[in-house]
Amino acid sequence: MSNAEFDVIVVGGSYAGLSAATQLGRARRRVLVIDAGQRRNRYAQHSHGFLGQDGREGAAIAAEGRTQLMKYPTVRWREGAATQAVPHDGGFRVTLADGSAHHAQRLVLATGMADELPSIPGLAERWGGSVFHCPYCHGYELDQGRIGVLATSALSFHHAMMLPDWGTVTFFLNGVFEPDAEQLAKLEARGVTIERAAVRAVSGKAAVLLEDERVIELDGLFVLSRLHSASALVEVLGCEMEDGPMGRYVRTDMMKATSIPGVYAAGDAARMAGSVAFAVADGAMAGAASHQSLIFGLPA
Template sequence: MNPSESHPPYDVIIVGGSYAGLSCAMQLGRARRRVLVIDAGQRRNRYASHSHGFLTQDGRAPGDIAADGKRQVLAYATVSWREGRARQAAQTADGFEIMLDDGSRVQAARLVLAGGVVDELPPVEGLRERWGASAFHCPYCHGYELGQGRIGVIASSALSMHHALMLPDWGTVTLFLNGAFEPDAAQLAELARRGSTLERRLVARIEGVAEVVLEDGSRHAMAGLFVAPRTHQASPLAEQLGCAIDEGPMGPVVRTDETKATSVAGVFCCGDAGRAAGNVAFAVADGAMAGVAAHRSLMFGVAQAA
């Protein structure tokens, strides 16, 4: 392909081909709209061996769910797929232009951002290697499989209180503060009420399946660990286009209204990039809403969030 080649315009370009992007493409494909999905192949849950909590797909490998979705979406003749990374976005007289990492450019009347977010884990030795296997961020996705065993929460900020107060419904909880914050009197009372144990000694590393080794050498064997990571947007396109971005509890979130419209007319955002917390079921629902809203805007005019 000639990098300078300019492709015919699409009705909608979807940047991100994971669950939200696929769900969006499904709605638009069924409306017989010309759709291009651009995907860099970096699903947020690619480290997890199993996905839970999504009706009819509970316990399946995340990659298998995504592969099935891609196959089903591409069965619609008006949906196309490009592997690659969208590097730049700009508004044009007729909509939007996206430049890919190979230098090629594509245009569409509408744009859907479904690029997701990237997790920033605290610098604890051994944690990254266990991410998605025995260290997680979503209790609803992974808590049940721990069998009501011992659960460790590795604090990353005061937001880890949320995990420490939620997780007793899934097991016996120890909150490892690791110098991230110090609970106040009210928080200490809440931890006691929920039966969560507090550990103030610093964490040295994680070993085995989920064994927390403290700096003094003491060890705490856990069935699993939970961390509330900081996140950042996986794609720069929302910022490039001037979309309003709010500071969420875990990181920047693209502002959208109930239809997933952003503050820039003609641009929609779905999935983890546009919500403070998410899972596969939320992403699929977001994508369906964005797809329907993008289609309606093609028929009846653009909308934008406040």
């Protein structure tokens, strides 16, 4: 019988973490959620594409999820950043920034990702408001208006090809990417306008100022950010990583188990691209899998 304080510690109290903890709480397991309060979509006012919650404020979805979760008597919640996690007594000891530590048999990482944007004046200030990364999350609300795509890599070609379904598209190459002849033909067939002048700044709602002093007014601008883990725990624990087109994320199997026995990962931290719906699904799987491992043991 383990002497661990908790059966499972869930690091991250956003959608994936809430979902994982809910499965565990419903299994009447002792769960601690440690949350630093940094939801990735905190910059966007509304969340879209999540069944039953379409158009609702992301903060409200998370708040209701927490309220429902905390009705389960075996669940505890700690505000703060988890800074260290080490194997301990057959499980894991997790230390917070304030020096407090907690011990659990299993660990679920739902720590999310941080977005790194190109260093163009005015871009970061509009992130989540009129500058976006996901067409499925934000494209419909632009009402078939004027849409820009700012190239950050060759992958931006796919962005530019997709977005004409949501509006009239201008593709700002910005010296980062040059489509080949076949790609140019495909973009032309989709009605995409190519703009090769360098981008100097973004102002107003989503107006793009070019180096030749022209200003192109837009209703929304899409850009693929570079992704970084929002927590150092994945590196501290030594979890194997995958190299995705936008950054590195935690490698997991179908049950959301990482390369470290007893450690699971869910949500944006453990997939190439994310959304609220994906995060909730991942969290449910990680919660159920970590629970079952307490009963049947870890794979040899």
